[in-house]
Amino acid sequence: MRKEDPIKPRYTMKENSRYMFQLAWQQRKSVIFIMLSITFLSVIVQLLELFITPILLQQIEMKASLYTFIKWLILFVLLLMSTKGGLAYLKTNTLLGRLNIRIYLISQLSQKMQQTSYPNLEDTRFLEKYESANYSVMTNGSATEIFWETMSKIIQNFFIFVIYLFLLSHLDITLALLVGVTAVCSFFYHQRKNKQAQLSRFAEEKLMKELNYIQQKGEDFSYAKDIRLFQQKNWLKEIYQTAFSNYQKLMLKKESYYLQANLADIGLNFVRNGIVYAYLLYLSMSQSWLVSEFLLYFLAISGFSQGIQMILTEMSNLNKYSLDINHLRDFLETEELFLFEEGKSLTADKHQSYEISLRGLSFTYPGAKKATFEDLNLTFHAGESVAIVGLNGAGKTTLVKIICGFLDPTHGEVLLNGINIKEYNRRDYYRLFSAVFQQFSVIETTILENITQGENPIQFEKAKDCIQLAGLQPMIERLPQGLSTLLGKKVYEKGIELSGGQIQRLMLARALYKEAPMLVLDEPTAALDPIAENDIYQKYHQLTKGHLAIFISHRLASTRFCDRVLYIEEGKVIEEGTHEDLMQKNGKYKALFEVQSKYYQEEVEVDGEVKNESITDA
Template sequence: MMQQRFFDQAALLASKNTSLNKILFSFMLLGLAYLVCNVLNGADNFIRDTAENKIKGKMSLEIHKKVARLNLIDFEDTNKLDNLNKAEQGKNNLVLFAFDFTSIFTFYLPYFLFMGWYLFSLKPTLAVSIVFIFIPTAATQIIRAKVFAKLEDKSAPVRREYDYYESCIVGREYYKETRLLGGFDFFNKLYLESLDILQKLKYKATLRVNLIELSMQIFTVIGYFVVLLMLFNALMNQDISIGAFAAVFESISRLYSIMREIISDGISSMAKNVGTIENYINFLELDERKSALDLKLEWGDIFLENVSFTYPNSETYAVKNASFTLKKGETIAIVGENGSGKSTLVRLITGLYLPAIGRVTVSGYDTKDLSQKTLYENTTAVFQKYQRYQMTVEDNITISETNIEYNKSTLDNVCEIAGINMDESTFTEGYGTMLSREFGGVDLSGGQWQRIAISRGFFREHNLIVLDESTAAIDPYEETRIYKQFAKISKDKSAIIITHRLGSAKISDRIVVMKNGEVEEIGTHDELLQAGKEYTRLYTAQEQWYS
């Protein structure tokens, strides 16, 4: 309207039917309108960028909270892992979707309603005809939404493989072995193959949508020129003024551009991302681990009653019909060949996994009825595949128990148990030494790192401690010393040792022998040797190591 007023005043000035002051006033109003629009656009961009980062942070937190509430067995299910990958993609797209959706109702819709009213007031057919121009484009976006939703379902598992192969090539955890063993070409081949599959899936979907969109755009462009022809005809018939013609001519061009922006970019982006947004919502709706009891346990016996367990997508029992009691203050060793079910049995004992059949009770409470917080606050563990945190020595040890007060003597004690020699040549800053060359610190050998992991497990206050092949990188003599120390500190506490070195199992009160997922034997070292069954066979095969 400001443009029409300005152009009408300019036409009147040319015919000397108005004053210069009036046209200057119209020019100032037009300039003020442009200034307000630019200021509002700038404010919108600033607010959007700031809010976007905050919202993404909040949504990431929701994903992490959801992950914490899931059953840990879900991370053995490839479908659930795909859902997590899709949720990460959907998180970012949901923010964009929300802003685009908000823009439609706060900017685009008011703008179109005003322009529709303005054009209708000039000539009704102008307003009505514009609506039909963009119907083909709108229809295209419905098709786009369906195509890209299917694309996301196909892409998620391939994208997980792609990310994994990439980490095998350049990840800190893998790159040394990948290069030394000559595995780079192998992983690079798999990486490129998965990338090629992703690109082909995206190419097919994009090509299909773009061909449909191109055909629809032809009709839109034809409609645009029809509107301009109608506008010119209205001017020739003196249905509108020259100022109105100039203003509408410029406005039609802008309106066409904005409509293309909202439909081809805004709605197109929303349609493209709606599939990943559904994945984010579906992830938040996954079944969670249901537990009602959140309490402070008075530690007692752990009892397994006819416990069986299978992993997702497997028909074979990893643990079958296991029954025994881990008494308070008792140390047991779990031994057996690879794949016999040792680690799975421990995950059931500690409540990480819940049995499919039977039950596990801790101090009389079924693990299915206890919260994860209740189960884990009494437990500590050292695993063969431990984490090498790129932090200081002190942080690496104390991260297992951040809510307790401690002093240097506490650190000295757990380091002595784990066999860590805090010599100045290696640990130049003492417990403040950074364990990462990437951050200006030092790196350790595999055995030294394993000792750090052991000290971390011992530092945590606990009633149950698990050592799962935790001394695999340490020589047998040092392992014996650590286990003797372990036996001392585990007195009056429950303890579990998983080991392939049967000589180390002798320190335990009882030994549980696993075979094909079943508890084959239970007894002391001497009792099992006298029985002459599976344990005797395993021990005899290693006997020369202990002679």
């Protein structure tokens, strides 16, 4: 749910308007020119509509010839047709430019989210900023697109206001003041009722979010089995109906405020028009006006009143849109915690040796009472494979995030070949790693594109070698489309779903294709059975020789292949050594290994006899 920012906006309405004009000038100059052209033609149309009836009526009153009357009529018709036609053409053609600017801003938001310092993604305030910023670009009616229409209306109504004021100044300034006062009173009463209605906006958004959530879950394929087995249909229906009933009550209350505002507007217009009509009748009778003069001034007064209301309304709208644009700019200009282009450049070289050292490292999550790590000192040597093991909650994943540069330590340093990684362009630092995490980033596109990750041009032979090494070749050969096979069924009807083990091998192929000098695996086999897990780790071990490889797991299938094992508990390394060393120590590592070993049994039939063979002893 989007929240209002209680803090004073960072930018004023004037500054945000200038920002939009500067953006349009850089991205699509035509938006500005078309907006000004629309404004000019809209003013012309209003003036033509103001004068057409009085002038034609005047021709009748002055008993002009039919030829003169038709000439005036044709002139007005042609002028209206050409201006309205031009206006329609410009309004149609301005949509593409305005959309272009909004899409550019959407891409800027997306780029900010994809490239921002990783800690921002775990910061609730940053995510709320993103939600508010996204609100300003979501639809054609969002602030960044409708801004141009609002600005056009403000300029247009300002000119109309000046023209009508000039006409009325020749009549009676008191009348203009009366019209102005009633228009302002009507506007502010409208604003008051609108604010009362807007107070329910957050509750409305919350209920809509709840309704949409329930509907999505009811239609979600992954919930289909539970809905049927547990008879959840009536339960979900009851929740939805309750939320919908509350939504209806809220809408009735909200619409009642709008009704009150409209009734007040009708009342004020009735009083104003009654006074104006009576006064104009008096003037027309006392000064022997023609009917055309009476009609001209009456239309001018109505237009003058509407012009004032429109200026006030659109200025109010502009202020509202300015707040949304302010949220957008505030998000885009959020200060980064890491150095990127400002940092030292770093080139990933698979032939170079890299060593990572943690010196006096302490880390505490924001708001946490207890540190995850305190004064941790570790070195990961070039070319070695290290297993970091421990129970859930020991701090293994946090350690991976620090090693990979996603998080900076609260105190201490992370050194790459003796240099603090804070000095480097963090994106360059990321290029040193290939990683496989618990949550796989499989995109619904082809198998080949998931491996090459958008590289252009694709190195087909290299991709095939990686697929062969990862053990995916037999599976791919069975697929009619081979490497061009589409994954997933949400986007493509003919997409296929991979098993957990197949996805693991796909991730391994992708990691190999990147050819980064360091590999990090953060419990990537957590969803696999022990047999498949053992097979995957053997693959990783064979293919990462000569590179620094860090294996994170709470299960111990990877440890026997590693040069060194670190057993972590409560953010501290309590045991360190090879698998054999730790088994001889009879410590916590051995106890955990023995508990888990019973799950690493497979039944193997030899000469018709079933035997239990431990994978850990294989």
